Amino acid sequence: MGEFMPRPKTLGGESNLETPVETQADGAPLFRISDLSAGYDKKVVVEGVDLEVRAGDVVALIGPNGSGKSTILKTITRHLAPLAGAVELDGREISRWKTAEFARNLAVMLTDRPRTELLTCRDIVEAGRHPYTGRMGTLSPDDHSRVDEAIKTAHVEELAERDFMQISDGQRQRVMLARAIAQDPRVLVLDEPTSYLDIRYQIDLLRILRHLAKSRNVAVIMSIHELELAQKSADKVICVKDGRVFRAGAPEDIFTRETIGELYGLQHGTFNERFGSVEIGRPHGDAHTFVIAGAGTGSAMFRQLIRQGKAFYAGVLHEGDIDCELARDLAAECVAECAFEPIGDKTIARAKELLVHCARLIVCPAAFGTINARNAELVEFARSHGIEVMRACGGGSEDSKYA
Known part of the structure; x- marks a missing residue:
């Protein structure tokens, strides 16, 4: 980017007068x-x-x-x-x-x-x-x-x-x-x-x-x-x-979310302040898909399901996680745990209550860490209940891939 030469400060008459004009007081509105x-x-x-x-x-x-x-x-x-x-x-x-x-x-x-x-x-x-x-x-x-x-x-x-x-x-x-x-x-x-x-x-x-x-x-x-x-x-x-x-x-x-929604009268979408963008909203109908996500691994999958018109549940996520922020806008329900806390009994139980009504479970993370380790229980729960377990493309596992 080019640098600027000092601008001439002129007030009427011929150009390039040498007398500077600085009438604005320090801190005063220009x-x-x-x-x-x-x-x-x-x-x-x-x-x-x-x-x-x-x-x-x-x-x-x-x-x-x-x-x-x-x-x-x-x-x-x-x-x-x-x-x-x-x-x-x-x-x-x-x-x-x-x-x-x-x-x-x-x-x-x-x-x-x-x-x-x-x-x-x-x-x-x-x-x-x-x-x-x-x-x-x-x-x-x-x-x-x-x-x-x-x-x-x-x-x-x-x-x-x-x-x-x-x-x-x-x-x-x-x-x-x-x-x-x-x-x-x-x-x-x-x-x-x-x-x-x-x-x-x-x-x-x-x-x-x-x-x-x-x-x-x-x-x-x-x-x-x-x-x-x-x-x-x-x-x-x-x-x-x-x-x-x-x-x-x-x-x-x-x-x-509140100010932009009110300013533009948003009725069928929401403004996501974390992404700085407008989400078009949730599909209508019952959810038959549960998505395990976290640390940004689920955002693309959430939007893919929205484009397909498929309602879905998301979990177990943690408050403040970028996937949690987006899932609150797009998922039929987002099951979330407190930030930095291991997944508790009440939270995992709610996730299973939703999962048992689903036809498929999509797993986005390639692996689970310490605080979200109990998401592995959801994978085993799904298999034991005849629910299809799928990996988001790139997840790398023996499960079928969701593309």
């Missing part, structure tokens, strides 16, 4: 939204929004489609005028900033794509330097250097001389990020920046944003649908639902 109401044609879409963003923060807006996330972003970028409330950059209402001055401090990457004719990707990135040029719009050698650096940082060198309209949506997304970087902002606002990107470039983009925030002290505000990426990249998460801020906080406080 960007502040107070009781904001926003919408279109005087119709309120979202209201009562309060938000403080400090330099170096990465803030993610999440929530259902149509909840008001994009409306908030378009208002703080001056694409929409606030219907009520205040939006301040460096303690000054954003409407009071001159256009070029505002553009030198805040860059935008929206989902809308510019329609261009005969412009290369480099031309698009160079547009990010226009707030720093004079009236003629001529780029200086320093501007060209910053464009080169932005192209390198966004990893779009191979696209630089190609026609912007003849590349894919995902490639255009990366070029637009390079343009925003070339603008050298203090605040970067992005609306669904991971849209159109494959997983490699989603990760790449978020790494770049984290780099900008932590090494350049850029405040990043973005809307995002990929919850697992928001959970791993944001310092602060804003939940928007039904035109209001439903909840706000650190990722560890927001990405819980």
Whole structure:
């Protein structure tokens, strides 16, 4: 990832003024939204929004489609005028900033794509330097250097001389990020920046944003649908639902089963905070399969059974085990013992009560350890009751394999 040259601190007039402008007090919010109401044609879409963003923060807006996330972003970028409330950059209402001055401090990457004719990707990135040029719009050698650096940082060198309209949506997304970087902002606002990107470039983009925030002290505000990426990249998460801020906080406080379920109105699935993903829920009907798992050996089998529409029991697992976390979401019942404790009589008895009604037992671990040794009793119990014992593929035993 390319390193950044020191950004010019300028306020109007010609570019590259040497006098730095540092108006933000230490620890004070760089960007502040107070009781904001926003919408279109005087119709309120979202209201009562309060938000403080400090330099170096990465803030993610999440929530259902149509909840008001994009409306908030378009208002703080001056694409929409606030219907009520205040939006301040460096303690000054954003409407009071001159256009070029505002553009030198805040860059935008929206989902809308510019329609261009005969412009290369480099031309698009160079547009990010226009707030720093004079009236003629001529780029200086320093501007060209910053464009080169932005192209390198966004990893779009191979696209630089190609026609912007003849590349894919995902490639255009990366070029637009390079343009925003070339603008050298203090605040970067992005609306669904991971849209159109494959997983490699989603990760790449978020790494770049984290780099900008932590090494350049850029405040990043973005809307995002990929919850697992928001959970791993944001310092602060804003939940928007039904035109209001439903909840706000650190990722560890927001990405819980209860909060995400309520935010999105999940009825047939659950959010698994350990995996950072949504599970589609249990199949209907009686369970005729019991799965012995543990230490992550059962996760693939659980999901395979779910895809096949087969309800199942899981056990005996231990509280805190990754398989136990997933089985609570997917299994008809998860038989669990206290963490770090050997399997007790009551727990093994409950497992046998469920197992006796099953047609098959699937064993995922290749071997049992000290605290889960009594799972071997379940294997012998199954054989003595005529229940088919199967090993998950890779388990390695004389039993038949479940593939």
